[in-house]
Amino acid sequence: MLKTYTYPEYAYRQSEEQRTGTLKRHPVVVIGAGPIGLTQALDLAYRGVPAVILDDNNTVSVGSRAVCYAKRPLEIWDRLGLGEEFAAKGVQWKVGKVFFRDELAYTFDLLPEDDHKMPAMINYQQYHLEERLVKACDESPLVDLRWKHKVLAIEQADDFATLTVETPDGIFKMEAQWVIAADGANSDTRRMIGADFTGQFFQDRFLIADVVMKADFPTERWFWFDPPFHRGQSVLLHKQCDNVWRIDFQLGWDADPQEEKKPEKVIPRIQAMLGKDVAFELEWVSVYQFACRRIDQFRHGRVIFTGDAAHQVSPFGARGANTGIQDCDNLSWKLKAVLDGAAPLALLDTYHEERAYAADDNIGHSTRSTDFITPKSRTSLRLRNAVLELARTQAFARPLVNSGRLSTPTPYLKSSLNTPDSEAFAGKMRPGTNCADAPIQRDGRPAWLLNQLGRGFVLLSFGPAQPVTVGGFTAEVLEVGKDIIDTKGVLTQRYDGQPGTVYLIRPDQHVAARWRRFDAAQVQAAMRRALKLQ
Structure with a gap:
């Protein structure tokens, strides 16, 4: 039990197919009601696809888990109507400080530019986030969230899967055209399917201590290398909601997990860090x-x-849940297109192409962070410490400091769905990149660009253009200066919006193609490419 939070208990309900003994085939069944599974179902519902969520538990995640959520996932949740609420309730921050021993090495800013709707980061305990996502699922007529439903087996046919499900009322079967496994790192689904899961395990152990205290630390990310209160190791400090502070202590390879979790071991560590006069209570230790x-x-x-x-x-860099939310964003529109018969299975295979590429990018960043935080040799340690010493006074050394590169989206620059540029553009909005937000005006009222994108294909134009239809998709025109007003010039600057420029935006707010003038045939070819119709 936590001092600052009471876990809800959700009711198990018998489904109609259980009561009647009817074998029903659903378009999508999602396994797992964590942040990813709940977001996946809500995103599918946003696109008109009904989804059943099965979870073998009947509450939100227990303990201290994900806490940092980055700007891109917040933008995705904002498309689902939840971003503003999360940003308001979470602890917003964008400044990080890195300390070496007892001195500040340097400070960084995750979002140095203005004019973005969502903040760089929020800290928001996973149980709060999940509880709100559960409420949103319960409110959606297209989401059927079923607690105390444990999947025992999955059998696959060419065009559907059969799930054997255990409930308090016994075992029954259900069918799904598609099954989405969002059941976490220890996925039973992965084991049932026999899918390989390969990579690198790290031997170092870390202690999470969530403590309740009223402290005057700023809402920043503080990371220490070799501090005087925890010599030879690293420490991370974050503020969460409800006056809860997350502290991560590096323990080393040989630490005994059971011994290190005991209050008589944890409390002296925290007192050494905060000072003996600072009052606190332990909320969670693992x-x-x-x-x-x-x-x-x-x-x-x-x-x-x-x-x-x-x-x-x-966990360094907050890439776990943030990456998973972007998986949902990539998958939903593609699955919708395939279910509707508007795109071939080849489009669904680009989910692997794009998100495996992103996963490899994140794994690379994460591995490098871990190697910097926990050097594996005396030589590596000397090199790291030299970089930290130089970072105090030399700007060139600061990008080499790696206390966890904070989560940013991986652009799909090599995706087969992109149409390559045929002319020169300035700025970052290359094909495969998620769209940057910008303040605009629509219908005489202040608005944001991203809130105009995300339903289907859109032609963002800086001059006259016409809607283009391919199969069941129509790319509607959003003309700057006519449909929306670039009130501060930020939109034009970020998109290098010279007169006549046109961007084709995918349903997941990623750039598919761009040109310096509108050409319906070129747009049609780019849409066919983005849908794997050619």
Whole structure:
């Protein structure tokens, strides 16, 4: 039990197919009601696809888990109507400080530019986040969230899967055109399917101590290398909601997890850090190890893997849940197109192409962070300490300091869905990149660009253009200066919006193509490419 939070208990309900003994085939069944599974179902519902969520528990995640959520996942949740609420309730921050021994090495800013709707980061305990996502699922007529439903087996046919499910009322079977496995790092689904999960385990152990205290530390990320209160190791400090502070202590390879969790071991560590006069209470204590690894294929027949069921990274850099939410964003529109018969299975296979690429990028960042935080040799330690010494006074050394590169989206620059540029553009909005937000005006009222994107394909134009239809998709025109007003010039600057410029934006708010003038045939070809119709 936690001092600051009471866990809800959700009611088990017998489904109609259980009561009647009817074998029903659902478009999508999601396994796992964590942040990824809940977001996946809500995103599918946003696109008009009904989804059933099965979870073998009947509450939100227990203990201290994910806490940091980055700007891109917040933008995705904002598309689902939840981003503003999360940003308001979470602890917003963008400044990080790195200390070496007893001195400040340097300070960084995750979002140095203005004019973004969502903050760089929020800290928001996972149980709060999940509880709100559960409420949103309960409010959606297209989401059927079923607690105390444990999947025992999955049998696959060419065009559907059969799930054997255990409930308090016994065992029954249900069918799904598609199964999405969002059941976490220890995924039972992965084991049932026999999917390979390979990568690197790290031996170092870390202690999470969530403490309740009223402290005057700023809402920043503080990371210490070799501090005087924890010599030879590292420490991380974050503020959460409810006056709860997350402290991570590196323990080393030989630490005994059971021994290190005892209050008589934990409390002196915290007192050494905060001072004996600072009053606090322990909220949660655990010891963890971690791995950097991923599944061989994100789709195995009719079963698709997301989140920690598909990939794992170290906690440094807040890449776990943030990466999983972006999996959902990538998958939903593609699955909708395939279910509707508007795109071939080849489009669904680009989920693996793009998100495995992102997972490998995140694993690379995560592995490098871990190697810097926990040097494996005396030479590596000397090199790291030299970098930290130089970072105090030399700007060139600061990018080399790696206390966890904070989560940023991986652009799909090499995706087969992109249409390459044929002319020169300035800025970052290359094909495969998620769209940058910008303040605008629409219908005489202040608004944000991203809130105009995300339903279907959009032609963001800086001059006259016409809607283009391919199959069941129509790319509607959003003309700057006509449909929306670039009130501060930020939109034009970020998109290098010279007169006549046109961007084709995917349903997941990623750039598919861009040109310096509108050409319906070119747009049609780019849409066909983005849908794998050619």
